[in-house]
Amino acid sequence: MKRGMVLAVGAVLTAASLAVAAAAEGRPPAFWTSEWPDTDFTVSSVGSWVEIISGGPPKDGIPSIEDPVFRPVSEETELAPREPVITLEIEGETPRAYPIRYLTWHEIVNDEVGGIPVAVTFCPLCNSGITFDRRTEAGMLEFGVSGKLRHSDMIMYDRQTESWWQQAVGEAIVGDLTGMRLDTLPSWMESWALFAERNPEGLVMARPTGFARDYGANPYVRYDSADRPFLYNGEMPPHGIGPLERVVRVGDRAWPMARLAEEGRIEEAGVVLSWQAGQASALDTREITEGRDVGNVRVRDAAGADLPHDVMFAFAYHAFWPDGAWMLGD
Incomplete structure (x- = not known):
């Protein structure tokens, strides 16, 4: 169990009990x-309020980063070769790497x-790393x-309407913007070594300043080898697939x-997936650099263009795409 999980369990269970009582009505x-006076709770796509619980930290207790600072690849000294980063390569722009040691x-x-406002996101409990375009019909949002x-x-x-958004699907589920979806941009998780080798003139997000965080450490030690996901009571995935096994999601x-x-390589349903060893799991050992090898994934179309996708845990895929297609092969 992650460091800090035990301390949060009592508060989480208390909040969950109150939520269950309210949901029954x-x-x-209340x-x-x-806590959220500007959120319109009369509008929601959530089937039952009991589906939503506290993860422990309050609003902004996990502080997002605004106006990140970047440094040239050649000046980066803190990242180990196998450390995971989220890569964003927009045509005509200098490629950028967002280290998971900070996103955690x-x-x-x-x-x-x-000129494209983006939100680079990572949910450790689902291993879900997705990049969204922050431009919407309601204007540019900040998350x-x-x-x-x-x-x-x-x-x-979002700080404009305080609507709530589900990270895994990029959709507003509570508040004024309920039902609105964010466009997903092609990005992917890979090792720092692969990014730096391909993009020697690229940029990497620098260590955030002003925060007391143990960057480089994994607060969810051995999480991706646990028997069950943390704070999850839904159905387990089918086909004998473990809940914390990774899957590559493309669409549904x-x-x-x-x-x-x-x-090593799969070509199916108009998608070309490839795998290469050399990326450390960010959810294994205490030091991310020492995590076991989970490999690097690229997802492209038949013409070689990168496609939006997510490498997430199987339980989360099944929770949000219960009727999705499991590509199990022969």
Whole structure:
């Protein structure tokens, strides 16, 4: 169990009990409405309020990063070769790497690349790393961490309307913007060594300043080898797939990582997936640099263009895509 999980369990269970009582009456807990006075709880796509619980930290207790600072690849000295980063390569712009050692503690980076406002997000409990375009029909949004979870996945909020957004699907689920979806940009998780080798003139997000965080440490030690996900009570995935096994999600399809690692390359459903060893799990050992090898994944179309995708835990895929297609091969 992660460091700090035990301390948070009592508060989480108390909050969950209050949420259950309120949900039985078809209303959100009263303390939510006092904590979130600008959120319209009369509008929601959530089936039952009991699906949403506190993850422990309060609103902005996990602080998102605004206006991140970058340094040239050649000047980076803190990252180890196998450390994971989220890579964002927008045509015509200098490629950028967002180290998971920072996203683990901040979960959202609000940035702008080539005039495109983006939100680079990482939910450790689902291993979900997705980059969104922050431009919407409601205008440009800035995102923070609500401290709430649904199916163990981070609920983001926008600071313009304080609507709540499900990170795994990029959709507003509570508030004025309920039903609105964010466009997903192609980005992927890979080792620092692969990014730096391909992009020697690239940029990497520098260590955030002003925060007392143990950057480089994993607060979820051995999480991705646990028997069950933390704070999750939903159905387990089918086909004998472990809940904390990684899958590569493209749209509503999921390829088990074990299959991809064994085959190395898969061409199916108009998608080309490739696997290469050399990336440390950020959710294994206490020091991220020492995590076991989970490999690097690229997802492209038949023409070689990178596709939006996510490498997430199987339980989260099943929770949000219960009718999705499991690409199990022969």
